[in-house]
Amino acid sequence: MPASPIETPPPRIFRPPSPPRPEGPLGPLAFLYGMWRNPLSTWSRQSFELPFIQAEGVMGRVAVLNEPAAIKRVLVDNVANYRKDALQLRVLQPGLGHGLLTAEGDEWKAQRRALAPLFTPRLVDSFEPAMVECATWLDERWAPLRDGRRLDVSAEMSRVTLEVLQRTIFPAGLKRDPADFARAMSRYFDSIGQIHPFDAMGLPAWTPRIGKRDTKRELAFFAEAIAAIVGERRASMAREGAAPTRDLLGMLLAARDPQTGEGLGEHEINANILTFIGAGHETTAAALTWSLYLLSQRPEWRREVEVEVDDVLREGLRSPVPVDKLTKTQATFEEALRLYPPAATLSREAIGPDTIGDRAIRAGDTVIVSPWVVQRHKLLWERPDEFLPERFMPGEREKIDRYAYIPFGAGPRVCIGMGFAMREAIILLASILRGHRFDPAPGHKVEPVQRITTRPKGGMPMIARRRVANERA
Ligand code: HEM
Structure with missing residues (x-):
């Protein structure tokens, strides 16, 4: 049964843009071309209707899982039988090395154990004042803009989420202009996220990837920044004998393998710095961008969210922010994560054989769990292609199966952040909606594209207008 029967569905139907769905499975050439242009476009209509698909093609034997129980089996119950698949590693490892996102086995365990304390609820609480400062910083950044000004919301969200990282887990800064960092990361993701046919086919790395823009410049930029970040910290620790601090770098430098007592190697430290900058800001930025766009398409719901933030934040935005009371703001963000999951595909390779339901998985099979597909699946959701944040409101949200909604993944490798x-996201969204209203820029076609994250192709130009809290629309 689809989740979330919504009692009073809104009269106006808005279908957020998504690539047209081919009727049936694509042939090999069309598939490879689709992966190159936009992996989201390769999902056929059937993918959103069938509970399970198994096929053999250019990527070998692949199983696509759309049933909550099957997803749980791979990500939780039999997780030891699955590792990150070769295509994912081919795409991510050249830059992210063996950081937390891409490491496996004992290496992953040691890193996860070392970094988990940075993301406990208590530590997240301690980061909240900095998040509030960043929301205020963004408001001030926009203050001089004239009303009706066109703004690339996508770039602005990248910039502010990077600012949040700088003031929380990287308090000593990124040693480069954050705007340059955000641009380099966006260009880097744009390039590595374009799946070259040779990568999809599993050809060795030395075969030239014709047509693919190389990322040497961005990687050199990151390497220099990371050397400066680490170098400065090591120098200050040597000078002052400073105890490791409770930030990402402090924890990376202090991490010890409980068995061997050894610290993380230089490569692991560097890989994690880049991993956390990449995974930690582009994802949230994309989801915030989609939230603002989706709200602009349902003005009556947007008005309700504005009334909520005006009410909850009537004394201004200050820590502690009563996020629990921002239920409509949160429902909006969760619905944006459903429709445009920043991580559109999670993929694994089976280490040994497995049985999922009554289907056989062989060793070496690729298993795909796609939030993009699962979260728009007809068997799991009512009105799956519509923007209906009401389904995430208290009373409705509890009806959603844990494994039908997986924007952050699940199991031991669930998003650490x-x-x-x-x-x-809730603090930033509430603050933005309190101070501004965004409408789509005329003439711009909004199109989601998967480039590591699910982002709007060509950015998200919107028209910004200042709002005065509590003023009627
Ligand atoms: C809306 C924002 C975000 C979304 C949708 C998201 C999504 C995800 C997903 C789906 C995974 C699991 C990937 C898999 O199982 O293959 C993941 C892992 C990860 N995320 Fe996030 N993420 C977000 C924000 C963040 C933030 C803010 C940080 C850090 C500050 C972060 C750091 C990581 C890391 C390091 C991993 C790897 C964890 C591991 O394998 O142990 N993410 N994320």
């Missing part, structure tokens, strides 16, 4: 991202 989930609590951080949710807190940050």
Whole structure:
């Protein structure tokens, strides 16, 4: 049964844009071309209707899981039988090395154990004042803009989420202009997120990827910044004998393998700095961008959210922010994560054989769990292609199956930054809606594209207008 029967569905139907769905599975050439242009466009109509798909094609044997119980089996119950698949590693490892997102086995365990304390609810609470400062910083950044000004919301969200990282888990800064960092990361994701046919086919790395823009410049930029970040910290620790601090770098430098007592190697430290900058801001930025766009398409719901933030934040935005009372703001963000999951596909490779339901998985099979597909699946959701944040309101949200809604993944490899991202996003969204209203820029076609994150192709130009809290629309 689809989740979330919504009692009073809104009369106006808005279908957020998504690529047209081919009727049936694509042939090999069309598939490879689709992966190159936009992996989201390769999902056929059937993918959103069938509970399970198994096929053999250019990527070998692939199983696509759309049933909550099957998803739970791979991500939780039999997680030891699955590792990150080769295509994912081919795309991510050249830059992210063996950081937390891409490491496996004992290496992953040691890193996760070392970094988990940075993301406990208590530590996230301690980051909240900095998140509030960043929301205020953004408001001030926009203050001089004239009303009706066109703004690329996508770039602005990248910039502010990077600012949040700088003031929380990287308090000593990124040693480069954050605007340059955000641009370099966006260009880097744009390039590596374009799946080259040779990568999809599993050809060795030395075969030239014709047509693919190389990322040497961005990687050199990151390497220099990371060397400066680490170098400065090591120098200050040597000078002052400073105890490791409760920030990402302090924890990376202090991490010890409980068995061997050894610290993380230089490569692991560097890989994690880049991992956390990449995974920690582009994802949240994309979801905030989609939230603002989706709200602009349902003005009556937007008005309700504005009334909520005006009410809850009537004394101004200050820590502690009563995020629990911002239920409509949160429902909006969760619905944006459903329709445009920043991580559109999670993929794994089966280490040994497995049985999922009554289907056989062989060793070496690729298993795909796609939030993009699962979260718009007809068997799991009512009115799956519509923007209906009402389904995430208290009373409705509880009806959603845990494994039908997986924007942050699930199981031991669930996003380590989930609590951080949710807190940050709700504070930023509430503050933005309190001070501004965004409408789509005329003439711009909004099109989602998967480039590591699910982002709007060509950015998200919107028209910004200042709002005065509590003023009627
Ligand atoms: C809306 C924002 C975010 C979304 C939708 C998101 C999504 C995800 C997903 C789906 C995974 C699991 C990938 C898999 O199982 O293959 C993941 C892992 C990860 N995320 Fe996030 N993420 C977000 C924000 C963040 C933030 C703010 C940080 C750090 C500050 C972060 C750091 C990571 C890391 C390091 C991993 C790897 C964890 C591991 O494998 O142990 N993410 N994220």
